[in-house]
Amino acid sequence: MINIHISERELQLPDAVIGKLLGIATTRKDIISISAGEPDFKTPKPILDYGKKVISSSTHYSHPKGVPELREALIKKLKAYNKIKTSPENIIVTTGSQEAIITSLLCALDPGEQVVIPNPGYLAYIPAVELVSAQPVYVKLLEEENFELNPDRIKEAIDRKKTKAIIINTPSNPTGTVLSKKILEEIADIAVQYDLYVFSDEAYEKLIYEDKKHISIGSLNGIQDHVASFYSFSKTYAMCGFRVGYCVGPRELIDAMEKTHHYITLTAPHISQLMAIKSLSISNSYIEKMKNEYNRRRKMIVKRLNDLNLVTKTPYGAFYTFSNIQNYSKNSFKFASDLLKKAKVAVVPGTEFGKYGEGYIRCSYATDYHLIEKAMDRIETYLKKL
Numbered sequence: 383m384i385n386i387h388i389s390e391r392e393l394q395l396p397d398a399v400i401g402k403l404l405g406i407a408t409t410r411k412d413i414i415s416i417s418a419g420e421p422d423f424k425t426p427k428p429i430l431d432y433g434k435k436v437i438s439s440s441t442h443y444s445h446p447k448g449v450p451e452l453r454e455a456l457i458k459k460l461k462a463y464n465k466i467k468t469s470p471e472n473i474i475v476t477t478g479s480q481e482a483i484i485t486s487l488l489c490a491l492d493p494g495e496q497v498v499i500p501n502p503g504y505l506a507y508i509p510a511v512e513l514v515s516a517q518p519v520y521v522k523l524l525e526e527e528n529f530e531l532n533p534d535r536i537k538e539a540i541d542r543k544k545t546k547a548i549i550i551n552t553p554s555n556p557t558g559t560v561l562s563k564k565i566l567e568e569i570a571d572i573a574v575q576y577d578l579y580v581f582s583d584e585a586y587e588k589l590i591y592e593d594k595k596h597i598s599i600g601s602l603n604g605i606q607d608h609v610a611s612f613y614s615f616s617k618t619y620a621m622c623g624f625r626v627g628y629c630v631g632p633r634e635l636i637d638a639m640e641k642t643h644h645y646i647t648l649t650a651p652h653i654s655q656l657m658a659i660k661s662l663s664i665s666n667s668y669i670e671k672m673k674n675e676y677n678r679r680r681k682m683i684v685k686r687l688n689d690l691n692l693v694t695k696t697p698y699g700a701f702y703t704f705s706n707i708q709n710y711s712k713n714s715f716k717f718a719s720d721l722l723k724k725a726k727v728a729v730v731p732g733t734e735f736g737k738y739g740e741g742y743i744r745c746s747y748a749t750d751y752h753l754i755e756k757a758m759d760r761i762e763t764y765l766k767k768l
């Protein structure tokens with residue numbers, strides 16, 4: 383037999399349980415999955431119709447930084463919604479915001495340098511930092527602090543010589559926490575004081591509930607040279623499959639990313655970029671309709687989980703709940719596996735989001751309202767028997 387060599391780098395990467403869960407959930411009809419990290423809605427029709435119309439004019443590579451009309455439209459969106467004033471040279475369009483995250487790390491970090499990461503945090507951060515041979519350093523998010531990033535603990539995590547960047551994520555996957563302006567200002571001060579990059583992942587920027595507001599750290603005074611912000615069309619417009627996102631940041635970093643991006647994907651998919659232009663011009667009512675439905679589900683699932691003693695802080699952003707399972711178990715992987723086997727409900731163990739996710743499970747309400755209700759009924763029946 384041929385010995386197929388796989389690099390040590392790859393072998394060291396964690397195996398994402400979430401991928402397996404999604405695999406099971408899509409093939410097993412008896413399982414209800416409330417684990418998905420993507421909208422259950424279809425892309426709004428005007429965007430799909432536009433895609434059909436322009437498909438024949440998108441058969442070539444685009445400009446490596448992205449279609450110029452898209453970057454022009456993004457400047458307007460960034461100014462109006464994120465309060466970030468920028469220019470086309472400071473934007474790069476990528477194959478989903480995921481590509482922007484890893485490309486920016488590749489361009490900003492040398493091997494052995496450190497990146498401060500929220501933990502629990504989006505599951506791609508740790509592997510992305512490790513793939514570029516840098517070192518993740520964790521800031522523990524505490525339930526009693528509503529999973530907010532604590533600036534004092536960020537300072538404790540910083541090594542003056544080795545730390546080069548802080549990753550922040552608001553609204554957060556997996557906790558649904560929306561960072562306040564006060565905390566963002568403190569993080570901005572830290573970045574300036576220690577001369578660090580802030581990589582601000584704002585993939586869920588438009589999924590904000592009640593009276594919360596999304597604040598982009600890149601809009602704060604005096605921080606522009608330190609911040610690279612990542613945005614996505616995946617969640618706002620239910621366009622996950624089209625793979626289009628973008629990064630706005632300092633010119634030098636964006637130019638470096640253009641070079642690296644050219645060697646990785648050349649360009650984001652041209653057709654998706656054209657559809658992204660269209661998405662920026664459709665009526666806001668398409669987004670509001672999806673958001674209102676997420677909100678309806680959010681209220682129901684938070685109540686149901688708390689009624690089941692799966693203690694859940696109210697999330698004010700994204701489409702996730704993050705529940706404390708201590709009334710039933712100390713081991714989130716075992717608890718999630720048991721739910722899958724015995725209650726036939728797929729949720730994600732908190733440890734998928736880092737070691738400080740132990741003791742929690744993540745549910746997603748990007749799932750049909752009635753299916754969530756049914757999943758809660760199944761969990762209730764299972765827990766009552768314990």
Ligand SMILES: Cc1ncc(COP(=O)(O)O)c(C=O)c1O
Pocket residue numbers: 419477478479480481504551554555583585613614615616622625626627
């Ligand atoms: C916090 C966060 N950032 C980034 C991404 C990547 O999204 P995309 O590459 O589809 O833009 C995701 C996807 O789930 C996410 O949850």
